[in-house]
Amino acid sequence: MLLTLPAVLTPAEVAHCREQLAATAWVDGNATSGQVAALAKNNLQIPQDSPTAQSLGGLILDRLGRNPAFLSAALPLRVVPPLFNRYDAGMGFAPHVDNAIRQTPEGRRYRTDLSCTLFLTNPADYDGGELAIEGAFGLQGVKLAAGDMVLYPASSLHRVEPITRGSRWASFFWVQSMVRDDAQRRLLWDLDQAIIAARTDLADDHPSVIGLTATYHNLIRMWSEL
Secondary structure, X not given: OOEEEOOOOOHHHHHHHHHHHHOOOOEEHHHHOOHHHHHHEEOEEOOOOOHHHHHHHHHHHHHHOOOHHHHHHHOEEEEOOOEEEEEEOOOEEEEEOOOOEEEOOOOOEEEOOEEXXXXXXXXXXXXXXXXXXXXXXXXXXXXXXXXXXXEEEOOOEEEXXXXXXXXXXXXXXXXXXXXXXXXXXXXXXXHHHHHHHHHHHOOOOOHHHHHHHHHHHHHHHHHOOO
């Protein structure tokens, strides 16, 4: 499932992130790449152990922890601390699949079920730079407003198209979900949206609402790994 989450950060929060990132030294993005990805990757990143990355990452995780759509779609068990990258003119990232396991500098390991890209530059400020994701419904190009985020299966083949003008800044990170299977997560998302719709028309104690809610939680009980 590929899902766009609008306004994860407010314009003021985006401006704050950009101000802090602009004042921090960027390094070669291959510092966090696997051997195969390093051959395809050409970008800059903020060191993942820098105070700026940790502070801004905490802001993003706080906002996502209060975002109902993210919680419903991702069913997060753990979230890799957000990283930050930058693509200037001529930079891009050739087709690749993200590593199945990520390890933090502290040695904690995460299974990467979902990939997240939170855009920090408005589309009018750069040309190229689309996040191109290959999924069940073909190739989809994603280029969102600053503050918006895309969530998609980490198993997807994807790339970042070369920048031809300007600079594209973003935060990227991964989610280990309580439900590792993407098809099961999609069914749970659809069911949760049906429950929300039913509650707008029916009372919370209506038998249909109660039945749908019970089914939702019983499926999570069946499929989740903690």
